[in-house]
Structure formats: C-alpha cells, structure tokens
Amino acid sequence: MTTKRQVKASKTQKARPEKPKKSKATKAEVAEGKTEAKERPQPKKKFDVEFYRDWCKGCGICAAFCPSAALSMNEKGEPETAQPDLCIGCAWCEIRCPDFAVSVRERKEEVCEL
Numbered sequence: 001m002t003t004k005r006q007v008k009a010s011k012t013q014k015a016r017p018e019k020p021k022k023s024k025a026t027k028a029e030v031a032e033g034k035t036e037a038k039e040r041p042q043p044k045k046k047f048d049v050e051f052y053r054d055w056c057k058g059c060g061i062c063a064a065f066c067p068s069a070a071l072s073m074n075e076k077g078e079p080e081t082a083q084p085d086l087c088i089g090c091a092w093c094e095i096r097c098p099d100f101a102v103s104v105r106e107r108k109e110e111v112c113e114l
C-alpha cells in the first residue's frame with residue numbers, strides 16, 4: 001500500500017530534471033590544452049608546518065593526530081615535519097597542540113618579477 005506521502009515523493013522525483021554528466025578529460029586532452037580551464041588539474045597546494053620550540057613540551061600529540069603521517073618525533077623527542085609533501089593542511093596538529101606551539105600556513109608560490 002502506498003501512502004499519500006510516498007505518491008507525492010515519487011511525483012517530485014520524476015519531475016526533477018537530470019543533471020548533465022561531467023565528462024573527465026583524458027591525459028592527452030589535458031596535455032594538448034583541449035580542456036576548459038576548470039577541468040585542468042590544479043597544482044597541489046603545499047603547506048608549511050612551523051613549531052615554536054620554546055612552547056613545545058614534546059608530548060607527541062601533533063604527530064599522533066596527523067592523518068597523513070607528515071609529522072614524526074625525532075630522536076630528541078621533538079616534533080618535526082618529516083615528510084612535508086604529505087601534509088594536506090588539515091591543521092589537526094595546530095588544533096590539537098595543548099601549548100599552541102604549531103602553526104600551519106599555506107605555502108605561497110614566490111613570483112619572480114623581472
């Protein structure tokens with residue numbers, strides 16, 4: 001048995017127009033520049049993780065919570081950015097640090113002016 005609500009829901013679903021499917025550009029199309037600017041792969045963002053050593057107590061929380069294993073603790077018991085390219089900029093390390101000793105910033109590309 002169908003309720004009035006179910007009938008109404010099925011009518012509204014039928015009335016909705018379908019979204020046009022996006023086609024993915026092939027590597028060859030991207031290389032030849034045949035794709036629109038929106039479809040071209042954007043360069044991956046990079047991030048700098050800075051530690052304020054005077055505030056850090058070496059608890060390791062930042063490294064433990066890093067989802068991409070970009071951080072690790074060195075032999076002195078200090079956190080370091082062992083694999084900076086793995087950083088996704090989520091700022092979990094900055095948020096979780098109890099001593100506010102971490103700062104995550106997006107790395108800006110330097111523009112060379114001639």
Ligand code: SF4
Nearest residue numbers: 056057059060062097
């Ligand atoms: S969470 Fe903060 S205090 Fe703990 S090791 Fe990392 S930077 Fe140091």
Ligand code: SF4
Nearest residue numbers: 066087088090091093
């Ligand atoms: S910003 Fe996220 S991915 Fe980058 S080092 Fe901190 S916790 Fe790890």
